[in-house]
Amino acid sequence: MDYSEQVIDLFHRHIESCMYTMEALGETIARASECLVESMLHEHKIICCGEGNSRLIAHHLATNLLNSFQHERPALPAMILSSDAATAIAADSSYNDIYANQIRALGQTGDCLVLCYNGGGSTATLRAIQAAHERNMKVISLSNMKGGDASALLLPDDVELTFPVDDRARAIEMQLIAVHSICELIDTHLFGTSHA
8 A cells, every 4th residue: 555645644634733833923933032032041951841742842842952953152041840750759749749749849930841742731731721821831731622720820020921823732842842842942042153
């Protein structure tokens, strides 16, 4: 059986998702990068976490900030919340606090939390947002669902990136493109680096 037509269809769906996302979120992605830059310029850090497959997106963002993205540059203050600590917290206390406990311990006023998830957000996601606000941190959320409990917890200074894509795989692809866009914009803001 020849699956090449299905592959072509997958690429077409990816391109369509990019077009919808670009039109819906271009300005908001730029605002998210400005939020992160402002935090770093004031000697604060970026704390990243995510649920399920979206954890990989959060990890990728932290890695791109700690390491060079496309050009050599100094490391930027970013971290991914520890999965080892999350496992211990879940075993000893509650899965619902796997991020919140780490945020309360490590987060400081002026830091930013970047939170990647799918759907409306689990209890662990909701508690992470609440913990960030308790520490006077801004939240940047990346999700494929508009509304929901997580969205309702966000404050006016937070940034919500809601990807207008129903297909879960395409939504994760769009989260990755948004993260790459944010990294390029951060490099341009801080170092004047052009990737064109």
